[in-house]
Amino acid sequence: MPDQPPEPRTLSTGHEVAVPLETEAEATAVVVTADAKAADEWLPEELAPVRVALGRTAVTFLSVDYRRIGDDAMAPYEEVGVLLAATPADGPRQEFAALRRGLAGSTGALGGYVAALPVTTEPARALGAEIWGYPKSVASVRITDRGDRRRTAVRDERGHLLTLDAPWNPRFEATVRTTSYTDGDGRGGGADGGVPARRQPLELSGRFGGRPFGGTYTLGRHPLAERLRDLGLGRSLGALAFDGRFTIGGGRRVDP
Structure with a gap:
């Protein structure tokens, strides 16, 4: 990630953080196929789904166990993300444009639109919502290891949302740069609140x-799980694991 001077920010909870924000985390993810047309209806108008096959895109279910937040700015927490593979809607062949930019190392194209991001604490919710517009909510996230596999279950007062099971096998050192996208107002789900979509550069090193x-x-019987079923979710494309440093830069708007 290009060097950026740290910008101090104070949250409504009183916690102080600096952006770009460096964290230490362990994460697993399961990437599955989904109907591209249905996914497009979730996205802000500035974004388009990345196609992985004819009529299909990808959805990532992400589980993160944060060990450190900035300079110990707040207590560690857990989160679960629902991300739709997306890129700026700047042409008729978005999948090829995204692949070309991604291979070139750009952090401005291929990435994931954050549809939902349950977290385990109120400071964690305020951090994501107030600085980047992430659609965070407070929920119970339970992460357990079973040998070389990691299981994550998330639920809130509306019921069970999701259970993930993925291999826990981080072995190869690398640095990966990508992008997350948000509505900018922290509502998620493609909410049309008149706020331009935003992008946040991400770097994972470990x-x-x-x-x-x-x-x-x-999927459980949570209202969000029912919406996810409407995406026509299919087979797993693969599972990922990560252990290392995760840095989130300052966001900027996505031009339509």
Whole structure:
């Protein structure tokens, strides 16, 4: 990530953080196929789904266990993300444009639109919502290890949302740069609140692991789970694992 002077920010909870924000985290993810047309209806008008096959895009279910937030700015927490593969809607062949820019190392194209981001504490919710517009909510996230696999279950007062099971196998050192996208108002779900979509540069540096077609997911009866079923979710494309440093830069708007 290009060097940026740290910008101090004070949250409504009184916690002080600096952006770009450096964290230490462990994460697993399961990437599955989804109907591209249905996914497009979730996205702000500035974004388009990245197609991985004819009529299909990808959805990532992400589980993160944060060990450190900035300069110990707040207590560690857990989160679960629902991300739709997306890129700026600047042409008729968005999937090829995204691939070209991603291979070139740009952090301005290929990435994930954050549809939902349950977290375990109120300071964590305020951090994401107030600085980047992430659609965070407070929920119960339980992460457990079973041998070389990691299981994540998330629920709130509306019921069970999701259970993930993925290999825990981070072994290979690498640095990966990508992008997250938000509505800018922290509402998620493609909410049309008149606020331009925003992008946030991300950098992950540490140990990675993967397994093609690995990992499983189970949806509960939570209202968000019912919406996810409307995406026509399909087979797993693969599972990922990460252990290292995760840095989030300042956001900027996505030009339509």
